[in-house]
Amino acid sequence: MTTLEELREELAALEDPKILDVNRRHGDDHGVNLGALRAVAKRLKTQPDLARELWASGDSSARLLALLVCRPRQFAKDELDAMLREARTPKVQDWLVNYVVKKSPYAEELRLAWLSDPDPVVASAGWALTTERIAKKPEGLDLNGLLDVIETEMKAAPDRLQWAMNHALAQIGISHAGLRARAIAIGERLEVLKDYPTPPNCTSPYAPIWITEMVGRQQ
Structure with missing residues (x-):
């Protein structure tokens, strides 16, 4: 079982300064290639508990990964509202809305x-x-x-x-x-x-x- 700390180290190793520079121009603060991030998520598959830990870390790359490995129906309405208000960067907000909220009963x-x-x-x-x-x-x-x-x-x-x-x-x-x-x-x-x-x-x-x-x- 991959731990949160191991994943954060893996994401840190995937950080690319050039990608980060480009993303910052659009208001984002992550430097991981999204294709590489999706490959990590594909390996992990659905892991709701790990998704919560990744989100709670506050790191944008970790939060994007959380949105790929979570189970959208696991979140209560108030949780989703709180997550949106915490998701201040465009890419995290976009993925939260499109990959999670749209699939939620709320x-x-x-x-x-x-x-x-x-x-x-x-x-x-x-x-x-x-x-x-x-x-x-x-x-x-x-x-x-x-x-x-x-x-x-x-x-x-x-x-x-x-x-x-x-x-x-x-x-x-x-x-x-x-x-x-x-x-x-x-x-x-x-x-x-x-x-x-x-x-x-x-x-x-x-x-x-x-x-x-x-x-x-x-x-």
């Missing part, structure tokens, strides 16, 4: 609670869960109401919240033809991420371009 309760949270980082997780519902289970969502909020608040929102709201805007336009024109119009008016540097062969996060390109691929 996902919808947390979505509603986080969506209106005064902390913009927490609110961004609420919007990420909302985007998932927009795409996969829109029944019961007030999509026009969401567009109203986006239209009013996205332009001035802090970066991570703005990014999450913009993703929701694009997803509404992509998934819901009846609201596509309004979603594109909002994107054009607000111009959020219009000048975002986009590498060749990648889709721009600017909502009007994103919507148009993704819809075109579906046709």
